[in-house]
Amino acid sequence: MPELVRAAYYRDSYRAELGRKGLTVSDAFHAIFMYRPTWMKFIMLGRNYLVSLFGVAVPDKAEIMHPCMRSDYQVGEKIGAWPIFYLSSEELVAGRDNSHLDFRLSIVRVEEGQTVAIVVSTVCLTHNWFGRVYIQLIRPFHRWGVKYLIRQAMLTGRL
Template identity: 30%
Template sequence: MAGPTVRRDAEPVTERAVSSLGGYDHVSTVAVDVPPDRSAVHFTQAMMSSPPGWVVGLMKTRDKLVKPFGLKVGHVTAPKTVKSGERLGPMRVLTVSDDEVMAGKDDKHLSYRCVFVVREGKRGPEGVCTTVVRYHRPAGRMYFRTIEPFHHMILAGMAKRGAA
């Protein structure tokens, strides 16, 4: 069995993320069917817990490559809780409500927000993760364009975990 199907054509959840960034340069969204009792917090926890080994390896390689440029590095760790201020993989949880979790990171080259929601989709409940990115200078655009294919692979792989 192939597991849950990740959809990239879902309507993004951007309002609060765009507001917190003051605008955006990139938006991407993945969605996956989730059990009926899943909350945004549960979806976030499931999606971000125990990242696949290849994701951990990619992030370690990324950290080694960008550290000389003064960019923030962050370990990919499974979150113990999903509460404001807590680490959530390479980012921090910014806001938590019953229906939405927003996490993000600000760096000198770009800032991003990830918004996790569970909502009613066309086929029932769906967990949705929207990433909103704002470049701060040309280096941010160049950096994101370089990692963008990996970003999409990582989100799809982790969204499948959010469905479990």
């Protein structure tokens, strides 16, 4: 995995202390990414429509508008709209491989003494000019959106 991170065209990482120390990595994923506001879901649907015109595989509308939450997951199954690539008690890695880029979203649970935190990271490997242009266009929205979703999850007591 370190090689993947070093080779990435784009990467970011955000840390948040958990108020609910007993959360699993799947619970943290749910708390952050399954409670998107409706306006954000519509933006994602618009983005999906636009990139699908270029042959990019996108999640279906139901996976965006009404994501399914379960208590138990396995590698290969989807959590929200993304297939799970790796799952342990300390980390969940989901993402998607596509013609323009591959991305991975990681949620790591970190315990340091009495403090329990999560680290949410994104890594993107681009395959062509379209992937690089796409990342440049969405980067500011991605950064703002992930921080917004984490902050909302903390403010509402989901994390």
